[in-house]
Amino acid sequence: MGDLNTANPTVEVKKYDVKTRTIVFMIFCICAAGCYGIEGMIPSSGPGLTLLLLMIIPFVWGLPMALASAELGAAKPVEGGYYKWIQESLGEFWGFQAGWWKSIANYIDGSVYVVLAGTYFSIMTGVSGPLLYLFKVALILVFVWINLRGIKESGKVGNAIGIIILAMFALIAVVGFANAKYNPFEPLSVPGESWLTSIGGGLAIGIWLYSGYEAMSAISGEVKDPRIIPRATLIAVPMIALSYILPTAAGLASVGQWENWQEGVDGTVVGYGTVLSQFLAGGGIWIIAFGIVAILAQCSIYNSWMTAGTRVLFAMSDDNLAPKFIHKVNKKYGVPYIPVIIMAGVNMALCLVESFTIILVTEVLLIIAMQCLLFITMMVTRKKEPGLNRPIRVPGPKAFIYVFFTIPIFVGVAGYLLNGTDYFFGGLIALISGPIMYFVFKRVYGGLAVSDPGKHPVNPITKLASGDMFRYAGFFLILLALGVMGGLFLPFYEGSWGPEYYLDVYGADVFQMMINGIWALAGIGAIGAVCFFFVGRKLEKPEAGRL
Numbered sequence: 001m002g003d004l005n006t007a008n009p010t011v012e013v014k015k016y017d018v019k020t021r022t023i024v025f026m027i028f029c030i031c032a033a034g035c036y037g038i039e040g041m042i043p044s045s046g047p048g049l050t051l052l053l054l055m056i057i058p059f060v061w062g063l064p065m066a067l068a069s070a071e072l073g074a075a076k077p078v079e080g081g082y083y084k085w086i087q088e089s090l091g092e093f094w095g096f097q098a099g100w101w102k103s104i105a106n107y108i109d110g111s112v113y114v115v116l117a118g119t120y121f122s123i124m125t126g127v128s129g130p131l132l133y134l135f136k137v138a139l140i141l142v143f144v145w146i147n148l149r150g151i152k153e154s155g156k157v158g159n160a161i162g163i164i165i166l167a168m169f170a171l172i173a174v175v176g177f178a179n180a181k182y183n184p185f186e187p188l189s190v191p192g193e194s195w196l197t198s199i200g201g202g203l204a205i206g207i208w209l210y211s212g213y214e215a216m217s218a219i220s221g222e223v224k225d226p227r228i229i230p231r232a233t234l235i236a237v238p239m240i241a242l243s244y245i246l247p248t249a250a251g252l253a254s255v256g257q258w259e260n261w262q263e264g265v266d267g268t269v270v271g272y273g274t275v276l277s278q279f280l281a282g283g284g285i286w287i288i289a290f291g292i293v294a295i296l297a298q299c300s301i302y303n304s305w306m307t308a309g310t311r312v313l314f315a316m317s318d319d320n321l322a323p324k325f326i327h328k329v330n331k332k333y334g335v336p337y338i339p340v341i342i343m344a345g346v347n348m349a350l351c352l353v354e355s356f357t358i359i360l361v362t363e364v365l366l367i368i369a370m371q372c373l374l375f376i377t378m379m380v381t382r383k384k385e386p387g388l389n390r391p392i393r394v395p396g397p398k399a400f401i402y403v404f405f406t407i408p409i410f411v412g413v414a415g416y417l418l419n420g421t422d423y424f425f426g427g428l429i430a431l432i433s434g435p436i437m438y439f440v441f442k443r444v445y446g447g448l449a450v451s452d453p454g455k456h457p458v459n460p461i462t463k464l465a466s467g468d469m470f471r472y473a474g475f476f477l478i479l480l481a482l483g484v485m486g487g488l489f490l491p492f493y494e495g496s497w498g499p500e501y502y503l504d505v506y507g508a509d510v511f512q513m514m515i516n517g518i519w520a521l522a523g524i525g526a527i528g529a530v531c532f533f534f535v536g537r538k539l540e541k542p543e544a545g546r547l
Helices: 002-006 020-031 038-045 047-075 082-090 092-125 129-147 151-178 195-209 228-254 272-279 284-308 311-318 337-350 364-384 398-418 421-445 468-494 498-506 511-539
Strands: none
Touching (some): 020 228, 038 195, 038 228, 047 364, 047 398, 082 092, 092 284, 092 311, 092 364, 092 421, 151 272, 151 284, 195 398, 272 284, 284 337, 311 337, 364 421, 398 421, 398 468, 468 511
16 A cells, blocks of 8 residues: 555544445435535526436546545545545645645535524524524534544434435435426526526536545544445445435426525425425425424534544644644544544634635635545556555546546536636635645644655755645646636626626625636746746756656
């Protein structure tokens, strides 16, 4: 396993005997936990295109992510998972970017699911204000308690709630198809809108829905037989796709009204709950049941992210790339408890925020960027380690492997571009935080050179890893490319309606300001790429920039 043999945590986590089905349901809870979110795709993309996207995106995004995670996870089971794989294949700099970007996104995401659970609870009970905040805090504390008792306990919660969620949406599928009277694929797209706009309305959501398969790899060091994680990943892929496609098709075929679908848990909203309330005896009682399951679904996602989403920060601390106080485990349960407590604190603070729009715009690119690094890692590992023992191996010749794992990179960039100017601009700003924090943490804590200076030499002038000047140049070149793409495409894509839309969303005419900001970031990318390249030519050895 190369470097990963020496990368296991120096502070030992406890290993639990976890069953494959437990990991399957934890992956299900992270990636899906029901069809929540698809309601927004239907009126923005059209019913037919929504179903097509739900069928196509698994093959160009979700399946490559799952297969990369399965192959690398079976070959290199280690605490920190994808962070360690990227680090070994692409270097300390890019490994840090992946770990930092995804950790920030995970901590923000956790807050989103607590807020959604609170929103559903408020709709159903009328509770608001301080009492609603106390409900959110209580949820956070419950799942902190569960997670501090180890992955086996959090897995039991995922199992129980996952079965309830699957049962609810299976019932929706059965009832919907039994009462079908509409063609769920008609109309194919939104009448009067271009195909580009219709696809843009659903692609980013679809990518989001099929993301997260790599997350459970981060707990490999806490599972007695880590080989069950890649096996569970391959089982979860078709299960998740069917859990999206079948209830959505059944709902559209029975209820229709595709233009009125929206998220919600009351009788005034058209959605998945309508299938049960309209066609089963009891009517409104099924809306209440659906609302309860909606709350449980958000809790299950939060529980799973608190388990898997906190381990990378622990692994980064073990690598001397994050504060050392993070690298502690609970003596009784062997759980990395500091990252869990940090997540809880961040979530409690963010639950006080009135609107998540500004926060959310910063994280979408962080997730896509990390996952693109994983696809690149898959290809680089095949090239660098052809003889590596791979208990699970993606079949096909070398050319197929490169094409198969390159396509989702283009899909990710397209989804990011089509997600909107605010997400694009905010994401670029968030992206820059990675190189900044790497410089700080590497200089303060020393990084991998502390444990093995021979294998991970430091440039005596820059105090960074040998070759990092070229890696910084590469980052800024990517920033330049993204900035130019966004600066050229977004005015064309949103120019006719963007100013009015962003005025309504943000209360100010910020569209042109964001476009100008994107071009400014492209300029920073150009300057940074040139400067770091020539500094690297002066300060680095010629071979230092190689992966």
